[in-house]
Amino acid sequence: MEKFWSYFYEIYEDIPRQGPGDRESTERALRMLPPLTSGQRILDIGCGSGTQTIDLAGVTAAQIVAVDSHQAFVTELVKRIVDHGLGSRIQTKVGDMNDLVFPDGSFDAIWCEGAIVIITGFAKGLASWRRLLRPGGHMVVSELCWLRDAPPPEVKTFFEAEGADVTDVYSRQKAIVANGYRLVGDFVLPAVGWWDNYYVPLAESLARFKAKHADDPDALAVAQRSQFEIDIYRKYPEHFGYVFFVMKRDETWCAAHA
Numbered sequence: 001m002e003k004f005w006s007y008f009y010e011i012y013e014d015i016p017r018q019g020p021g022d023r024e025s026t027e028r029a030l031r032m033l034p035p036l037t038s039g040q041r042i043l044d045i046g047c048g049s050g051t052q053t054i055d056l057a058g059v060t061a062a063q064i065v066a067v068d069s070h071q072a073f074v075t076e077l078v079k080r081i082v083d084h085g086l087g088s089r090i091q092t093k094v095g096d097m098n099d100l101v102f103p104d105g106s107f108d109a110i111w112c113e114g115a116i117v118i119i120t121g122f123a124k125g126l127a128s129w130r131r132l133l134r135p136g137g138h139m140v141v142s143e144l145c146w147l148r149d150a151p152p153p154e155v156k157t158f159f160e161a162e163g164a165d166v167t168d169v170y171s172r173q174k175a176i177v178a179n180g181y182r183l184v185g186d187f188v189l190p191a192v193g194w195w196d197n198y199y200v201p202l203a204e205s206l207a208r209f210k211a212k213h214a215d216d217p218d219a220l221a222v223a224q225r226s227q228f229e230i231d232i233y234r235k236y237p238e239h240f241g242y243v244f245f246v247m248k249r250d251e252t253w254c255a256a257h258a
């Protein structure tokens with residue numbers, strides 16, 4: 001398994017973002033929130049090498065704390081922070097999203113692009129991170145959803161094997177309300193966020209990786225897994241996608257009656 005992760009990170013450290021996304025969608029979600037001003041704080045969970053972190057700093061005036069469990073991604077983000085002269089605005093932390101040791105009410109907004117799946121359950125992420133928001137604070141996540149009924153078995157099997165809990169948008173909306181939030185709005189990430197920003201650089205990274213490890217079957221198997229992911233999106237783009245959910249912490253909610 002250790003070998004798997006070492007190859008996996010070699011592939012994903014070589015690309016500008018570690019999941020589908022785009023600046024326009026980050027900004028679109030931000031426009032659904034009241035402006036985040038200089039005294040306010042955003043927590044960016046599973047920030048990766050921080051493309052959306054830098055975008056958030058560009059479009060808001062808030063202070064940002066960006067957390068990821070993988071040191072090399074955080075190191076890359078630190079370089080970008082220096083390059084953009086954002087040292088006074090963004091603080092980075094290597095940490096585990098399952099154990100975020102910040103006091104209750106520390107943040108005005110929580111941001112999580114493409115990473116809530118890791119906490120193993122959209123609802124679990126919403127429930128456990130809620131305490132970190134100040135009353136009335138906002139949560140923005142992008143999460144994989146079925147966009148049509150009856151997903152193709154090939155796609156379903158792939159995501160199940162990956163441990164991803166994929167459901168339809170309506171089920172996510174119900175989970176949002178059940179876990180103490182009001183839905184402000186949602187929208188589907190456009191295809192540009194998958195291709196131009198993610199799968200095109202990933203395919204280039206895979207080509208370099210395969211050339212370097214041409215004689216190593218274990219390495220080639222890791223590359224094949226990523227290639228398969230690209231292939232199923234190419235084949236079935238209308239069946240699944242990332243949906244941005246913009247939520248506001250609901251102060252009338254009572255966990256006991258949810």
Ligand SMILES: C[S@@+](CC[C@H](N)C(=O)[O-])C[C@H]1O[C@@H](n2cnc3c(N)ncnc32)[C@H](O)[C@@H]1O
Nearest residue numbers: 017018019046047048068069070096097113115
């Ligand atoms: C799909 S990537 C998304 C990265 C980034 N938000 C983006 O959209 O480019 C998921 C990120 O979650 C991080 N991650 C995985 N497990 C984690 C954990 N337990 N705690 C914090 N981050 C974690 C990975 O290192 C990776 O950077």
